[in-house]
Amino acid sequence: MKKNYFAVILLSLGFWSTAVFAQSRSEWLLEKNWKFTRTDEPEFTNVKYNDSKWQNVIVPHDWAIYGPFSANNDKQHVAISQDGQKEASEHAGRTGGLPFVGVGWYRNKFRVPGFNKGKKASIIFDGAMSNATVYLNGKKVGFWPYGYNTFHFDITEFLEPGEENILAVRLENFPESSRWYPGAGLYRNVHVVMTETAHIPVWGTQLTTPVIHKEFAKVNLKTKVITGAGNVAGFHLTTEIKDADGKVVASTKTLLNKYNEDTFNQELLVLNPQLWDTEHPVLYTAVSKLYEENELRDEYSTTFGIRSIEIIPNKGFFLNGKRTQFKGVCLHHDLGPLGAAVNDAAIRRQIRIMKDMGVNAIRTSHNMPAPEFVKACDEMGMMLMAETFDEWKAPKQKNGYHKYFEEWAEKDVVNLIHHYRNNPSVVMWCIGNEVPEQGMLGAAKTAKFLQDICFREDPTRFVTQGMDQPGSVINNNFAATMQVAGFNYRPFVYPEAYKKLPQQIILGTETASTISSRGIYKFPVIRRAMPIYEDLQVSSYDVEHCGWSDLPEDNFIQHDDLPYAIGEFVWTGFDYLGEPTPYYTNWPSHSSLFGIVDLAGIPKDRYYLYRSHWNTAANTLHILPSWNFRDRAGQTTPVFVYTNYPTAELFINGKSQGKKTKDTTFTVYNTGDKKSLEDFDRQKRYRLMWMDTKYKPGAVKVVAYDAKGNAVEEKEIHTAGKPHHLELKADRTQLTANGKDLSFVLVSVVDKDGNLCSEDTREISFKATGAGKFHAVANGNSASLESFQAPKMKAFSGQLTAIVKSEEKQGVVYFEASAKGLKSTVLKIEVK
Ligand code: GAL
Numbered sequence: 001m002k003k004n005y006f007a008v009i010l011l012s013l014g015f016w017s018t019a020v021f022a023q024s025r026s027e028w029l030l031e032k033n034w035k036f037t038r039t040d041e042p043e044f045t046n047v048k049y050n051d052s053k054w055q056n057v058i059v060p061h062d063w064a065i066y067g068p069f070s071a072n073n074d075k076q077h078v079a080i081s082q083d084g085q086k087e088a089s090e091h092a093g094r095t096g097g098l099p100f101v102g103v104g105w106y107r108n109k110f111r112v113p114g115f116n117k118g119k120k121a122s123i124i125f126d127g128a129m130s131n132a133t134v135y136l137n138g139k140k141v142g143f144w145p146y147g148y149n150t151f152h153f154d155i156t157e158f159l160e161p162g163e164e165n166i167l168a169v170r171l172e173n174f175p176e177s178s179r180w181y182p183g184a185g186l187y188r189n190v191h192v193v194m195t196e197t198a199h200i201p202v203w204g205t206q207l208t209t210p211v212i213h214k215e216f217a218k219v220n221l222k223t224k225v226i227t228g229a230g231n232v233a234g235f236h237l238t239t240e241i242k243d244a245d246g247k248v249v250a251s252t253k254t255l256l257n258k259y260n261e262d263t264f265n266q267e268l269l270v271l272n273p274q275l276w277d278t279e280h281p282v283l284y285t286a287v288s289k290l291y292e293e294n295e296l297r298d299e300y301s302t303t304f305g306i307r308s309i310e311i312i313p314n315k316g317f318f319l320n321g322k323r324t325q326f327k328g329v330c331l332h333h334d335l336g337p338l339g340a341a342v343n344d345a346a347i348r349r350q351i352r353i354m355k356d357m358g359v360n361a362i363r364t365s366h367n368m369p370a371p372e373f374v375k376a377c378d379e380m381g382m383m384l385m386a387e388t389f390d391e392w393k394a395p396k397q398k399n400g401y402h403k404y405f406e407e408w409a410e411k412d413v414v415n416l417i418h419h420y421r422n423n424p425s426v427v428m429w430c431i432g433n434e435v436p437e438q439g440m441l442g443a444a445k446t447a448k449f450l451q452d453i454c455f456r457e458d459p460t461r462f463v464t465q466g467m468d469q470p471g472s473v474i475n476n477n478f479a480a481t482m483q484v485a486g487f488n489y490r491p492f493v494y495p496e497a498y499k500k501l502p503q504q505i506i507l508g509t510e511t512a513s514t515i516s517s518r519g520i521y522k523f524p525v526i527r528r529a530m531p532i533y534e535d536l537q538v539s540s541y542d543v544e545h546c547g548w549s550d551l552p553e554d555n556f557i558q559h560d561d562l563p564y565a566i567g568e569f570v571w572t573g574f575d576y577l578g579e580p581t582p583y584y585t586n587w588p589s590h591s592s593l594f595g596i597v598d599l600a601g602i603p604k605d606r607y608y609l610y611r612s613h614w615n616t617a618a619n620t621l622h623i624l625p626s627w628n629f630r631d632r633a634g635q636t637t638p639v640f641v642y643t644n645y646p647t648a649e650l651f652i653n654g655k656s657q658g659k660k661t662k663d664t665t666f667t668v669y670n671t672g673d674k675k676s677l678e679d680f681d682r683q684k685r686y687r688l689m690w691m692d693t694k695y696k697p698g699a700v701k702v703v704a705y706d707a708k709g710n711a712v713e714e715k716e717i718h719t720a721g722k723p724h725h726l727e728l729k730a731d732r733t734q735l736t737a738n739g740k741d742l743s744f745v746l747v748s749v750v751d752k753d754g755n756l757c758s759e760d761t762r763e764i765s766f767k768a769t770g771a772g773k774f775h776a777v778a779n780g781n782s783a784s785l786e787s788f789q790a791p792k793m794k795a796f797s798g799q800l801t802a803i804v805k806s807e808e809k810q811g812v813v814y815f816e817a818s819a820k821g822l823k824s825t826v827l828k829i830e831v832k
Contacts, residue, residue: 024195024196024199024290024296024297024298024299025193025194025195025196025199025298025299025300026112026113026114026193026194027191027192027193027194028110028112028191028192028193029189029190029191030059030108030110030167030189030190030191030192031058031059031060031189031190032058033056033108033109033110034056034057034058034059034061034106034107034108034186035051035052035054035055035056035057035106035107035108036054036055036056036057036061036063036104036105036106036107036185037051037054037055037104037105038063038102038103038104039103039105040103040105040170044105044107044168044170045135045138045140045168045170046138047137047138047166049107051107054105054107057106059106059186059189059190060186060187060188060189060341060342060343061106061185061186061187061341062129062183062184062185062187062338062339062340062341063099063100063104063184063185064096064098064099064100064181064183064184064185064339065098065183065337065338065339065340065341065788065789066787066788066789067098067099067787067788068099068785068787069097069098069588069590069785070097070099071092071093071097071587071588073097073098073099073100073101074093074094074095074096074097074098074099074100074101074175075090075091075092076090076091076094076095076175076176077089077090077091078091078176078398080179080584081396081436082396082434082468083546083547083548083581083584084547084548085584089584089585090585091584091585092585092586092587092588092589092590093578093580093583093587093588093589093590093591094179094180094578094579094580094584095178095179095180095181095182095577095578096180096181096334096577096578096590096591097587097588097590097785098181098339098577099184100129100173100181100182100183100184101173101174101175102172102173103170103171103172104170104171104172104184104185105168105169105170105171106167106168106169106171106185106186107166107167107168107169108166108167109164109165109166109167110164110165110167110192111162111163111164111165112159112165112192112194114194115159115161115162115194116161116162117161118196118197119156119194119195119196119197120154120156120194120195120196120197120199120226120228121154121155121156121159121192121193121194121195122152122153122154122155122192122193122201122202123136123141123152123153123155123167123190123191123192123193124150124151124152124190124191124192124193124202125144125150125151125152125186125188125190126150126188126189126190126191126342126370126371127147127148127149127150127187127188127342127368127370128144128147128169128171128185128186128187128188129147129148129171129173129182129183129184129185129187129340130145130146130147130171130172130173130177130182131143131145131147131171131172131173131174132144132145132147132151132169132170132171133169133170134153134167134168134169135167135168135169135170136155136158136159136165136166136167136168137158137159137160137165137166138166139158141153141155141158145403145404145408146367146401146404146408146412147173147182147183148333148367148368149367149368149412149415149416150188150368150371150415150416150419151415152202155192169186171184171185171186174399175398175399176397176398176399176400177397177398177399177400178397178400178578179390179396179397179578179579180332180334180576180577180578180579180592181332181334181339181340181576181577181578181591182340183333183334183339183340183341184340187339187340187341187342188342188370188371189342189371189372195297195298196297196298197226197227197228198225198226198227198228198229198235198290198292198297198298199225199226199290199297199298200223200224200225200226200288200290200298200300201224201225201226203418203419204223204224204225204300205221205222205223205224205286205288205300205302205422206221206222206421206422206458207219207220207221207222207286207302207304207422208220208460209304209306209307209308212273212275212306212307212308212320214272215271215272216269216270216271216272216273217269217270217273217306218267218268218269219241219250219267219268219269219270219286219304219306220265220266220267221239221264221265221266221267221268221286221288221302222263222264222265222266223237223239223263223264223266223288223290223300224262224263225237225256225262225263225264225290225298226262227256227262227292229292232256232257232261232262233256233257234292234293235255235256235290235291235292235297236253236254236255236256236290236291237253237254237256237264237266237288237289237290237291238251238252238253238254238288238289238291239251239252239253239254239266239268239286239287239288239289240286240287241268241270241284241285241286241287242284242285242286242287243274243284244274244282244283244284249270249271249284250268250269250270250271251268252266252267252268254266268286270284270306273306274306275305275306275307275320276305276306276307276378276381276424277307277319277320277322277381278319278360278381278382278383279381280381281305281378281379281380281381281424281425282305282306283303283304283305283378283379283424284303284304284305284306285301285302285303285304286301286302286304287299287300287301288300288301288302302422303375303378303422303423304422304423304424305378305423305424305425306424307319307320307424308320308321309427309460309461309462311462311484311505311566313503313504313505313564314504314505314563314564315505315563315564316505316563316564316566317505317566317567319383319427324360324567325559325566325567326360326361326383326507326508326566326567326568326569327358327359327360327361327567327568327610327614328359328360328361328362328363328383328385328567328568328569328570329354329359329361329362329363329569329570329572329573329596330362330363330365330510330569330570330571330572330573331350331362331363331364331365331572331573331574331576332365332572332574332576332577332578333364333367333369333370333373334576334577335347335350336574336575336576336577336599336600336601336778336788337599337600337776337777337778337788337801337803338776338788338803339577339788342370342372342373343372343740343742344372344376344740345732345735345740345741345742345743346742346744347370347372347373347376348376348380349601349731349742349744350573350574350601351376351377351380351382352380352731353597353601353603354382354573355380355381355382356611356615356618357573357596357603357607357610357611357614357615358610358611358613358614358615358616359382359573359610359614360382360383360614361382361383361384361385361427361567361569362377362382362383362384362385362569362573363384363385363387363430363509363510363569364384364385364386364387365387365430365433365466365510365569365571365572366387366388366389366390366433366466367387367388367389367390368386368387368388368412368415368416368419369384369386369420371419374386374420374423374425374426375423377423377425377426378423378424378425381425382425383425383426383427384423384425384426384427384428385426385427385428385429385430385464385509385569386416386420386426386428386429386430387429387430387431387433388409388412388413388416388429388430388431388432388450389401389405389409389412389431389432389433389435390432390433390434390435391405391432391435391436392405392409392432392435392437392446392450393405393406393437393446394435394436394437394440395436396434396436409450410453413431413450413453413454413457414453414457416429417429417453417454417457417458418457421457421458421460421461426461427461427462428461428462428463428464428484429454429458429461429462429463429464430463430464430465430466430486430509431447431450431451431454431463431464431465432447432450432465432466433465433466433488433509433510434466434467434468434469434488435465437478438467438468438469438472438473438478439469439472439473439476441476443476443478444476444477444478444480444481447465447478447481447482448481451463451481451482451483462483462484463482463483463484464482464483464484464485464486464507464509465482465486465509466486466487466488466509466510467479467482467485467486467487467488467509468487468488468489468490468510468548470487470490470493470496470497474493474496474497474500474501475500479497479501480501480502480503482503483503484503484505484507485497485501485503485505485506485507486507486508486509486510487506487507487508487509487510488508488509488510488511489510489511489513489548489549489550490548491508491511491550491554491555491558491565492672494506494558494562494564494565495562498562498564504564505564505565505566506562506564506565506566507565507566507567507568508555508558508559508565508567508568508569509569510569510570510571511549511550511555511568511569511570511571512545512549512550512551512552512554512555512568512570512571513545513546513548513549513550513571513581513594514542514544514545514549514550514551514552514594514606515538515544515545515546515581515582515593515594516538516539516540516541516542516544516593516604516605516606517537517538517539517540517593517598517604517780517781517782517797518540518598518602518603518604518605518780518796518797518799519540519604519626519758519796519797519798519799520535520537520538520539520540520797521539521540521541521624521625521626521629522538522539522541522544523632523635523636523637524636525539525541525543525638525691526543526678527543527544527551527677527678527680528543528544528545529544529545529546529547530546530547530581530582531544531582532582532583532586535783536580536583536586536588536589536782536783537593537781537782537783538582538593540604540605540606540624540625541605541624541625541638541640542605542606542609542640543680546581546582549571551682551683552570552606552609552610552613552686553682553683553685553686553687554672554677554682555568555570556613556682556685556686557666557667557668557671557682557685558668560668561667561668561669562668570596570610571594572592572594572595572596573595573596573597574595574596574597574598574599574601575591575592575593575594575595575597575598575599575780575782576591576592576594576595576599577590577591577592577599578590578591578592579591579592579594580592580593580782580783581593581594583782583783588783588784588785589782589783590782590783590785591782592782593782596610598780599778599780599782600778600779600780600796600799600800600801601744601778601801602746602780602799602800602801605622605624605625605640605642608620608622608642609622609642609686609687611642612642612643612644612686613644613686615644616644619643619644619645619713620642620643620644621641621642621643621645621648621702621704621713621714621715622641622642622643622715623639623640623641623700623702623715623717624639624640624641624642625637625639625640626717626756626758626797627695627697627698627699627700627717627718627719628719628720628756628757628758628759629695630759632695633695633696633697634694634695634696635694635695636691636692636693636694636695637693637694637695638689638690638691638692638693639652639657639689639690639693639700640687640688640689640690641660641687641688641689641702641704642687643688643702643704645704645705645706645712645713646661646662646705646706646707647659647660647661647662647688647704647705647706647709648660648688648702648703648704648705649702649703649705650688650690650693650700650701650702651699651700651701651702651703652693652694652696652698652699652700652701653696653698653699654699654701657690657693658690659705660688660689660690661688662684662685662686662687662688663681663684663685664685666681666682666684666685697719698718698719699716699717699718699719700716700717700718701714701715701716702714702715702716717755718753718755719755720750720751720755720756720757720758721751721752721753721755722751722752723749723750723751723757723760723762723821723822724750724751724752724822724823725750725752725822725823725824725825726747726748726749726750726764726817726818726819726822726823726824726825727747727748727749727750727754727825728745728746728747728815728817728825728827729745729746729748730743730744730745730746730804730827730829731743731744731745731746732744732829733827733828733829733830734829734830734831734832735772735804735806735813735829735830735831735832736806736831736832737771737806737807737808737809737810737811737831737832738806738808739805739806739807739808740805740806741805741806741831742775742803742804742805742806743772743803743804743806743813743815743829744801744802744803745801745802745803745804745815745817745827746799746801747764747795747799747800747801747802747817748798748799749762749764749795749798749799749819749822750798756798756799757798758797758798758799759797759798760795760798761794761795761796761798762794762795762819762820762821762822763792763793763794763795763819763820764792764793764794764795764800764802764817764818764819765791765792765817765818765819766791766792766802766815766816766817766818767791767815767816767818768804768813768814768815768816769813769814769816770811770812770813770814770831771806771807771809771810771811771812771813771831772804772805772806772807772813772815772829772831773804773805773807773813774791774802774803774804774805774815775803775804775805776788776789776802776803777789777790777791777792777793777800777801777802777803778793778800778801779793779794779795779796779799779800779801780796780797780799780800780801781794781796784796795819802815802817804829806831807831809831810831810832811831812828812829812830812831813828813829813830813831814826814827814828815827815828815829
């Protein structure tokens with residue numbers, strides 16, 4: 001339902017922000033003119049209710065991200081049994097310490113131009129957090145409990161032709177309903193679609209590419225149609241397939257007859273197809289037109305890609321016939337300082353950063369992604385594992401999804417699959433995460449029930465789930481039931497699982513859970529599980545993890561050495577709000593330390609370790625730690641180098657510390673015992689480590705050598721001098737004048753020569769003038785209670801990210817960052 005229409009911005013009418021019209025179908029995005037309250041009265045559904053005193057908001061809107069943070073917002077007195085906790089304790093910040101619990105109401109007045117008898121209309125919520133009850137013109141339209149899923153209602157009989165319609169939505173989030181920050185409110189888009197009576201319903205097409213050869217690809221398109229006539233005679237459907245340039249490359253016309261009832265079945269041939277993959281994400285569009293006799297009744301577009309996916313036992317996963325390891329990350333849905341409120345620019349930035357690290361797949365843990373996210377993955381070349389649930393019937397949380405499972409699970413799975421089964425980026429469905437059922441008798445039946453729904457609704461994709469109880473699931477048929485056996489952590493059980501399971505391949509659905517704080521280094525540098533420090537941070541030497549988890553290399557080595565291991569999804573690509581493990585009870589810690597990139601979107605050192613291993617198209621040469629210690633002169637301060645080169649020589653203040661070469665004699669077979677883990681044997685295969693170097697302020701230089709022994713690249717870092725000015729670097733310096741485009745500006749405190757003052761924590765203030773405004777800020781400090789929306793924040797390890805938002809007018813934004821004692825800096829961003 002996307003292309004081929006002309007978009008009109010109807011600002012002047014004040015009803016709709018964006019409207020898309022075809023001759024026969026109109027679509028509006030309901031973004032503006034929303035009223036919002038946190039109070040709760042039955043009369044809010046009433047058409048005559050006066051909501052003028054409510055807050056004006058724009059949707060997508062996350063009511064909780066504005067804070068303020070408080071331990072009392074979401075206190076949980078629980079024992080997290082998955083984390084091995086036996087006794088309940090007071091968990092603060094587990095869901096982010098933000099006020100998402102409770103009720104919120106939204107109201108919107110809108111007209112549907114052209115709506116009259118003989119038209120049909122639907123409302124689509126891309127996601128509403130949560131327990132949404134929707135009222136239109138005083139009448140209840142429907143209810144959808146799961147906050148992450150897209151749902152839609154037929155509103156034909158509720159709309160008033162030619163009149164103003166009053167939409168009211170009540171949302172309610174219960175306490176102890178989540179293990180992370182869920183967000184709150186209408187945090188994703190709301191659409192209204194109007195069609196003729198005869199129309200193609202929401203998600204009415206299913207497109208597959210059953211045969212793909214170099215010379216041609218067969219495209220099968222099944223299009224559902226609601227004729228409203230009780231008689232299917234006289235309807236026909238024409239479909240044109242257009243390539244990325246809009247050129248028609250195939251077309252067909254099909255008559256509906258009594259044998260195919262409400263579904264057109266079309267076969268098309270695309271000659272010399274351009275395949276979709278992660279490097280060349282080529283998209284096609286099938287444009288279908290529904291005619292009754294010669295009258296056009298509906299027009300519907302299906303965007304798709306031509307690509308094959310295959311799993312061959314013992315060999316791996318193949319994309320277009322090429323063995324492809326999953327170099328994946330798990331991502332929660334929040335966008336750091338923007339909360340859960342969907343924003344296209346923020347999503348695309350996340351994917352860009354992940355792609356530069358070498359990531360080729362994202363697991364949308366543990367729930368359904370936003371359509372903007374899937375679209376961006378289609379367009380940018382990122383494979384997706386789209387997930388459903390963190391709970392089935394057995395509870396993890398007092399008010400978790402188990403309450404809805406019996407009644408809603410099938411509907412939720414069906415909606416996810418119907419929504420995204422034409423998107424080439426989606427290669428796998430994930431039906432659950434660490435469900436407590438794993439060890440329960442008969443639970444394999446529930447796994448089969450959910451997996452069968454996936455097979456029924458989409459026979460072309462793989463189905464997995466993340467299991468963390470290998471002891472049970474390998475022996476009780478639970479893992480054997482799954483098409484793809486996915487394990488969370490415990491890579492050391494892969495060989496046993498492989499021996500016992502029929503699938504002959506293993507996927508690391510969730511791995512590593514290494515923890516680190518950007519720019520913070522702890523000494524001595526030893527491997528630690530669940531470390532606790534007074535400053536509520538953990539070490540950026542990438543040697544710390546949880547009780548159940550491990551380090552990046554403990555997983556690299558499995559997927560490199562075991563042919564049946566098909567790759568991994570690291571927990572997590574970005575830090576997220578909530579789950580400040582290991583600081584379960586240590587308020588103000590309230591966001592995760594798992595991220596390879598911090599909450600502000602700034603890469604931690606670990607980013608370069610993954611990049612050196614995963615991004616085979618670029619060179620990586622990264623030195624850590626930062627060389628700015630006030631009190632370590634003369635003390636042992638190891639230096640690590642993350643690089644794709646096999647060898648490097650290290651110099652401190654010009655003095656060689658020797659050459660190191662990656663030690664490939666360490667394999668999955670001769671490592672993994674206690675001593676080898678303590679000695680960092682596996683790390684020696686993937687990082688270069690000088691463990692005994694002494695700190696002395698000055699310069700650290702590394703010279704990298706290729707496999708032939710040629711010096712090929714060098715890098716130098718310096719102890720910073722006195723903080724001198726602020727350096728600003730925007731991810732994008734040209735924005736669209738749509739009132740929602742974002743530029744993420746990395747702000748660094750640097751000395752006069754531009755060296756990062758990585759210990760600086762001074763407060764930085766912001767001001768934007770012109771065609772954009774200051775929108776939000778984050779510094780990646782998981783224990784900071786500063787507001788994301790105030791135009792000032794303390795630097796963390798010398799840096800933070802400020803976000804500038806475009807206005808709906810063209811021009812220039814002048815964005816200024818200033819701080820006491822420093823020269824301020826102005827950055828110019830164009831808005832077009
Ligand atoms: C896993 C779980 C994730 C997250 C992670 C932290 O067990 O699936 O949601 O909690 O642990 O290590």
